[in-house]
Amino acid sequence: MMTPGDVAGRAVAAARRVLASPWLRPLNDADALDGLLALANPLWSVGALRAEVVRVIDETPDARTFVLRPNWRWEGFVAGQHVCVDVEIDGVRHQRTYTLSSRPGEPTIAVTVKRQPGGRVSNFLHDAVRPGHVLGLSRASGSFVLPDPLPARLLMLSAGSGITPIMSILRDLHARRRPTDVVLVHSCRTPEDAIFRHELAAHARDWPCLRLAFVFTGETGRLDRERLVRLVPDWAERTSLLCGPAPFMAMVRGVWREAGVEGRLRWESFTGPVAADPPGVGTTATVTVTCAHSGVVFEAARDRSLLVEAEHTGLRPRHGCRMGICHTCLCRKVSGTVENLVTGAVSSESDTMIQICISAARSDLTLAL
Amino acid sequence: MASMALPLSRSDVDAIEVELDALRAEVAGDLGARDAQHIHRMIRLAKLSAIAGRTLLMVGIDPLSWGVGVTALATAKILENMEIGHNVMHGQYDWMNDPALCSQTYEWDIVCDGNQWRHSHNIVHHTHTNIVGRDRDVGYGFLRVSEAQLWRPHHLFQPAVGALLALLFQWGVGLHDLELDEWLRGNRSGAEVRARLKPFLRKAARQVFKDYVLFPVLALGNAPRVLAGNLAANLVRNVWSYVVIFCGHFPDGVRTYTVDETHDETRGDWYVRQISSSCNIEGGPVLHVLSGHLSHQIEHHLFPDLPASRYPEIAPRVRALCARYELAYSTGTLWGQFATVVRRIVRLALPVAARRAFA
Numbered sequence: 260m261m262t263p264g265d266v267a268g269r270a271v272a273a274a275r276r277v278l279a280s281p282w283l284r285p286l287n288d289a290d291a292l293d294g295l296l297a298l299a300n301p302l303w304s305v306g307a308l309r310a311e312v313v314r315v316i317d318e319t320p321d322a323r324t325f326v327l328r329p330n331w332r333w334e335g336f337v338a339g340q341h342v343c344v345d346v347e348i349d350g351v352r353h354q355r356t357y358t359l360s361s362r363p364g365e366p367t368i369a370v371t372v373k374r375q376p377g378g379r380v381s382n383f384l385h386d387a388v389r390p391g392h393v394l395g396l397s398r399a400s401g402s403f404v405l406p407d408p409l410p411a412r413l414l415m416l417s418a419g420s421g422i423t424p425i426m427s428i429l430r431d432l433h434a435r436r437r438p439t440d441v442v443l444v445h446s447c448r449t450p451e452d453a454i455f456r457h458e459l460a461a462h463a464r465d466w467p468c469l470r471l472a473f474v475f476t477g478e479t480g481r482l483d484r485e486r487l488v489r490l491v492p493d494w495a496e497r498t499s500l501l502c503g504p505a506p507f508m509a510m511v512r513g514v515w516r517e518a519g520v521e522g523r524l525r526w527e528s529f530t531g532p533v534a535a536d537p538p539g540v541g542t543t544a545t546v547t548v549t550c551a552h553s554g555v556v557f558e559a560a561r562d563r564s565l566l567v568e569a570e571h572t573g574l575r576p577r578h579g580c581r582m583g584i585c586h587t588c589l590c591r592k593v594s595g596t597v598e599n600l601v602t603g604a605v606s607s608e609s610d611t612m613i614q615i616c617i618s619a620a621r622s623d624l625t626l627a628l
Numbered sequence: 629m630a631s632m633a634l635p636l637s638r639s640d641v642d643a644i645e646v647e648l649d650a651l652r653a654e655v656a657g658d659l660g661a662r663d664a665q666h667i668h669r670m671i672r673l674a675k676l677s678a679i680a681g682r683t684l685l686m687v688g689i690d691p692l693s694w695g696v697g698v699t700a701l702a703t704a705k706i707l708e709n710m711e712i713g714h715n716v717m718h719g720q721y722d723w724m725n726d727p728a729l730c731s732q733t734y735e736w737d738i739v740c741d742g743n744q745w746r747h748s749h750n751i752v753h754h755t756h757t758n759i760v761g762r763d764r765d766v767g768y769g770f771l772r773v774s775e776a777q778l779w780r781p782h783h784l785f786q787p788a789v790g791a792l793l794a795l796l797f798q799w800g801v802g803l804h805d806l807e808l809d810e811w812l813r814g815n816r817s818g819a820e821v822r823a824r825l826k827p828f829l830r831k832a833a834r835q836v837f838k839d840y841v842l843f844p845v846l847a848l849g850n851a852p853r854v855l856a857g858n859l860a861a862n863l864v865r866n867v868w869s870y871v872v873i874f875c876g877h878f879p880d881g882v883r884t885y886t887v888d889e890t891h892d893e894t895r896g897d898w899y900v901r902q903i904s905s906s907c908n909i910e911g912g913p914v915l916h917v918l919s920g921h922l923s924h925q926i927e928h929h930l931f932p933d934l935p936a937s938r939y940p941e942i943a944p945r946v947r948a949l950c951a952r953y954e955l956a957y958s959t960g961t962l963w964g965q966f967a968t969v970v971r972r973i974v975r976l977a978l979p980v981a982a983r984r985a986f987a
Contacts (some may be wrong), residue, residue, distance in 0.1 A: 298672070602649075
C-alpha cells in the first residue's frame with residue numbers, strides 16, 4: 260500500500276526526470292543557465308555550488324583561513340567533514356579537498372589552508388584569493404565525525420594542519436556546551452605554528468571540559484608513547500580522534516594497536532595536496548601502473564607509451580590515431596607522474612586527463628582504466 | 629593531383645619534424661588564462677546569440693525581426709558547431725581539466741552524433757588526411773574531387789548533388805560515419821550499418837524535435853514563424869559550413885596520396901602530408917572565428933588539438949618554414965578558393981583522365 264508521501268515522492272521524482280530529459284535541451288541546460296547567471300552575479304546558479312570569499316584570516320605565518328559564503332545549493336555539513344574546492348589557475352581547473360574548520364549552523368563556512376612548498380593550489384589561495392573571489396565547491400562529505408551518542412570522554416590528537424577538522428568539532432562542542440570531557444593533544448613545530456592557538460586557549464579558559472596539551476616538536480622533540488601516557492594517563496579508555504601527517508598518524512595508530520584498543524580510534528588521513536614526484540624518480544626501468552576501474556595492475560617501461568604497455572598486459576583501452584592527435588585515448592590519471600613523449604611536458608598533478616598513446620610513466624601511476 | 633615541387637630529402641623531412649614539434653611544444657607550454665577566456669567568451673556569445681535569435685523569432689511579428697532572429701540563431705549555431713564544438717571535440721581544451729569542455733563527452737548542436745564525429749573526423753580524417761581509400765573525407769564516399777578517384781557514372785550528377793549537399797550539409801555530416809557507400813558496395817553488413825544508425829537516429833530525432841516541434845509549440849500562435857526561422861537558420865549554417873569545409877581540402881593546389889606512398893611514414897612525413905593536403909582562407913578575425921579557424925586549415929591539420937585561436941599567431945612561422953623547404957602553402961580568398969572547388973567538382977563529373985601532372 261502506498262502512502263500519500265510515497266505518491267508525492269514518486270511524482271516529484273517523475274517530474275524531475277521529465278525536466279532533466281534530453282528532449283528538453285537546451286531549455287534545461289543547467290550549465291548554460293549557470294554560465295549566463297554568472298554574468299549577473301558570480302554566485303548565482305541553478306545547479307552549481309559556489310561560494311564567495313568574504314574574509315581571509317592569517318592564522319600563522321603559513322596558514323590562512325578563508326571564510327566563505329556559499330550559495331543556495333549548500334546543504335550544510337557535520338563537524339569534521341571536508342569539501343572539494345575548485346579553482347581556476349591560468350585557465351586550468353584544479354580541485355583540492357580541504358576540511359571545514361568552522362562550526363556547523365553558521366551562515367558562513369571556513370577552510371583553513373596551510374601553504375605547501377610547491378603546492379599549486381595552496382599557494383594560489385594564499386597569493387591570489389582575496390575577499391570577493393568566487394570558488395567552486397562540492398557538497399560536504401566524510402565520516403570523520405563525532406560518534407553518536409557522544410562518549411563521556413574524548414581524546415583528540417592532531418598535528419600541523421590536521422587541527423582543522425578537530426577545530427570544527429571543538430567549536431561545535433563548545434557552542435553547544437556539551438558536557439563531554441575533552442583532551443586535545445596538538446603537535447606542531449613552534450608555538451607560532453599552532454593554528455587557532457589563541458581561540459583554543461580562550462575556549463580552555465571559559466569551558467572547563469576542555470584540556471589542552473601542546474607538543475612543540477621544535478623545542479621538545481616528537482610526540483611518542485611515553486609522552487602521550489604522561490600527558491593523558493587514561494588515553495586507552497577514551498574515544499579518540501586522530502588527524503595529521505602520515506608519520507604522526509602511523510605512530511599513534513601503532514600505540515593504539517599495541518594496546519589492542521584500535522577500535523577506540525577514529526582517524527582521517529590528512530595528506531594535503533599530493534607532493535609532486537620529481538621527474539625520473541627512482542632508478543628502476545619499470546614502474547607499477549594500477550588501473551582503478553578494472554583492478555588490473557601492470558608493469559610499464561619508462562620509455563614506452565602507456566597505451567602500448569596496457570595492450571601488452573591484455574587490456575584494450577579506447578584509442579584512435581596512436582600519435583597524439585585525436586584524443587580518443589584520453590584517460591584520467593588519478594595520481595603519479597607521466598611525460599608527454601611528443602612535447603616532453605611532465606605532469607605530476609593528480610586527477611588530470613592524459614593521452615595514454617603519447618604518455619610514458621615516470622613514477623608509479625594510478626589510471627582510471 | 630601531384631605536387632610540382634621536388635620531393636623533400638629525408639634530412640629535410642626530419643628537420644621539419646623537429647621544427648614543428650618544437651613549435652607545438654612552445655604553444656602547448658604557453659596555454660593559459662587567455663585561451664580559457666577565449667573559449668568561455670565564445671560560449672557566452674553563442675548562448676546569448678541563440679537566446680536573442682530564438683526570442684526574436686518567438687515574440688516578433690514583422691519580417692525585419694524575423695531576419696535578425698534568423699541571423700542571430702544561425703550565428704549561434706555556426707559558432708557552436710565550428711569555433712566551439714569542432715574545436716572542443718578535437719581536445720583543444722582538454723588541458724583545462726573542465727568536464728564541460730572534455731573532448732570525449734562534448735555533444736554539439738547538430739544532427740551528427742558526437743561519438744560518430746569523433747571517429748570519422750578526429751581519427752579517420754585527421755590521421756589519414758587525403759590518402760585515397762583511407763580518408764573518407766576525400767569526396768565523402770560519393771563526390772569525385774581528385775583525379776586519383778575512379779570515375780563512375782553517378783559522378784555525372786555531382787554538380788547537382790554537391791549543391792543539394794550544401795543545403796542539407798548537417799545531414800551529410802550526420803550520415804558520414806554510417807559509411808552507406810561501403811554498404812551499397814557490399815563491404816558492410818546490414819547489421820553494422822544498423823548499429824551505427826541507432827546513435828544517428830537518436831541524435832537526429834532530438835535535433836529535429838528541438839527546432840521543429842519544441843520551440844514552435846512554445847511559440848503558440850507564432851509557431852509557423854518560429855519553424856520557418858529555425859529552418860532558415862539551419863540552412864544558413866549548412867551552406868556556410870559547407871563552403872568553409874569544402875575550401876579545406878578540395879581547392880586546386882592540394883595533393884592526394886596513395887596508401888603505398890604513406891606506408892612507412894614518420895611523424896615528419898605526416899606533417900608534410902598535412903601541409904600539402906590542406907588550404908587556408910585569407911580574411912580578418914571575424915572570418916576566422918566564424919570558420920572555427922578552419923581558415924587556418926593547414927595549421928589546424930598540423931596541430932589539431934592546439935586551441936584554434938592560436939593558429940593565426942603561428943601561421944606566419946608555418947608559412948616561413950614552408951618557404952624555406954619549398955613546400956607549397958596553399959592560401960587564397962574564400963570565394964577565390966571556393967570557385968576552384970566548384971570548377972573541380974564540375975570538371976571531375978566527367979571521366980577526364982588523370983592530367984599531365986603524373987607525366
